Amino acid sequence: MGISINGVSKKFHSFQAVDQINLTIPTGDFVALLGPSGSGKTTLLRLIAGLELPNSGQILFNDLDYTNKNVKERKVGFVFQHYALFKHMTIFENIAFGLKVRPRKFRPSKQEIKKKVYELLELVQLKEVANRYPSQLSGGQRQRIALARALAVDPEVLLLDEPFGALDAKVRQELRIWLRELHQKMNITTIFVTHDQEEALEMADTIVVMNQGKVEQIGTPQQVYDRPKNAFVYSFLGRVNEFRGEALGTVKDGCHLSDNYVGYLRPHEVHLSTIASDNSLPVEVFHVHSVGASVRIEIKRLDNDTLIEAELSADEYRRIGPFYKGDRLYANCDSIVVFQHQHILEDSLPKTVASTI
Numbered sequence: 001m002g003i004s005i006n007g008v009s010k011k012f013h014s015f016q017a018v019d020q021i022n023l024t025i026p027t028g029d030f031v032a033l034l035g036p037s038g039s040g041k042t043t044l045l046r047l048i049a050g051l052e053l054p055n056s057g058q059i060l061f062n063d064l065d066y067t068n069k070n071v072k073e074r075k076v077g078f079v080f081q082h083y084a085l086f087k088h089m090t091i092f093e094n095i096a097f098g099l100k101v102r103p104r105k106f107r108p109s110k111q112e113i114k115k116k117v118y119e120l121l122e123l124v125q126l127k128e129v130a131n132r133y134p135s136q137l138s139g140g141q142r143q144r145i146a147l148a149r150a151l152a153v154d155p156e157v158l159l160l161d162e163p164f165g166a167l168d169a170k171v172r173q174e175l176r177i178w179l180r181e182l183h184q185k186m187n188i189t190t191i192f193v194t195h196d197q198e199e200a201l202e203m204a205d206t207i208v209v210m211n212q213g214k215v216e217q218i219g220t221p222q223q224v225y226d227r228p229k230n231a232f233v234y235s236f237l238g239r240v241n242e243f244r245g246e247a248l249g250t251v252k253d254g255c256h257l258s259d260n261y262v263g264y265l266r267p268h269e270v271h272l273s274t275i276a277s278d279n280s281l282p283v284e285v286f287h288v289h290s291v292g293a294s295v296r297i298e299i300k301r302l303d304n305d306t307l308i309e310a311e312l313s314a315d316e317y318r319r320i321g322p323f324y325k326g327d328r329l330y331a332n333c334d335s336i337v338v339f340q341h342q343h344i345l346e347d348s349l350p351k352t353v354a355s356t357i
């Protein structure tokens, strides 16, 4: 099912949670709503589900106006972060629930329900747990059952709100791959909320970057990562070095910035050399982290002692390294991207290495 969101806004009392959002989601797309806490992701998901009604704007499903239709009419399936399966029901009964409560006219026979539940258990690769209770499953298994339960009613749209948020890193990673494959098999239009940029970049076909109730950018993971539209998107997606203030000219010759500007440089764009060149910045090695195929090097600027992160492929590091704490190097930051400064949520940037000039 294709979804069009046209000029949708939602206020809670005087607070504008969602502000004039326009978004077109083609059938079968896998969309991530990505943004910091409070940016309106869940509210937008709930508006699509029909759990909230917008103050203005329209929501179309396959070009038909569904703005004021209730949840039941929308054919959506949900999975939430803490999706409470019914504790007193077996896994089989949990998955069958949505089918059993259908009005008699639309209710499948007992045999059909059984067939469907076992098909779904096979799909989520948990056939062996049919007779267990939710408390006898791991967190990851419970989320897979939650998904099976959401799929039982043949939804045309799947809405997932931080579905793996409460799970540990390894299980999250496994479930991401699993969900991606499941989506490829079923091709149901899927929208998931996350504040985890890696999760969005890894899983989604389309990323909608949200901030303060508004959409900052819509694009493929590559588009939003490689060609961010503004400073917010640049700083929110991926690891980044941030440069502020007047003296950016020392990094990028001829670039004189006032306080209203901010510059960004991805760690892999910081080029290190043992030899000084035009515009290169003298730095000192602070820490070397070797992480699989790449090597991250924290370097300290000698002019102001702030840290910058550089990332090299393991091959490149073998060619120009090894480096040790205290080694003197030169960093070339020529590909720095400069934006006019706008409000940036500092605490939403855990992976940023900030360098204030």
Ligand SMILES: Nc1ncnc2c1ncn2[C@@H]1O[C@H](COP(=O)(O)OP(=O)(O)OP(=O)(O)O)[C@@H](O)[C@H]1O
Pocket: 012, 013, 015, 016, 017, 035, 036, 037, 038, 039, 040, 041, 042, 043, 044, 193, 195
């Ligand atoms: N029912 C409500 N009543 C009042 N304010 C609300 C309500 N629901 C959400 N809000 C406010 O709207 C804003 C957006 O909330 P929302 O849950 O959509 O954000 P989010 O991006 O999903 O955040 P998080 O990642 O923390 O879940 C927040 O400031 C929140 O406090």
